[in-house]
Amino acid sequence: MSWETRAANNLLPLSWDKDSLSQALREWRYTGDYHDLEAPSVNCELCDHPDIRYQFEIRNLHTAERLLIGSECIHRFGIAATDEEGRTLDALATRKKVDRDRRQLVEDARRRRLVTALVALANVEPDFNVHSFIDYLQTRGAFTPKQLATVLWRLKKKGVVHSPQDFKLTIRRSREKAQLLSLKDWEMVLVRPCLTSEQSAYLEKVAHRRTILDHLLD
């Protein structure tokens, strides 16, 4: 059965139009309600695609019926989104809204995992000041190189389950750049997986410059 047939089977009984999928799809809007199930665990209620984790809710304008579907289906079936005032958005604006909401879901999930790891660490290491780390995270959205090396080392030492990629580093301030460059080798190994591509490129540029400088001084 094609995904179009499956979508028609799911959508038409809940729509005014009972014959044409393309007509019925026009009755539906994505209004900005989304959910994270924290694991791929359900089917898309429109196309039956399995293993959906992020659910986007679409509503019928006439019947008040709702379906929880994957974000890809909003694009695939050309379902329009609405803005905060309930106005229907065009295809480009809809895509932007859905992509923004999806990024927000992924970002929220990353934050939750990160805070869970920090709290788990505080439970096994009472002298770890979890509040100062969480406060810092809330104001800056990322850690300094030293903070990051410290927290990753402690997580590893205590065997706390975590994913280094969930942790982000900030080197916007010059003293943070200096801190990154002064990390010991073992600290750098811990921090490396957290770097963005720009941060890695910066590090390589500096290392390259240093090699040239060392060469000149030889």
Ligand SMILES: [Zn+2]
């Ligand atoms: Zn789907």
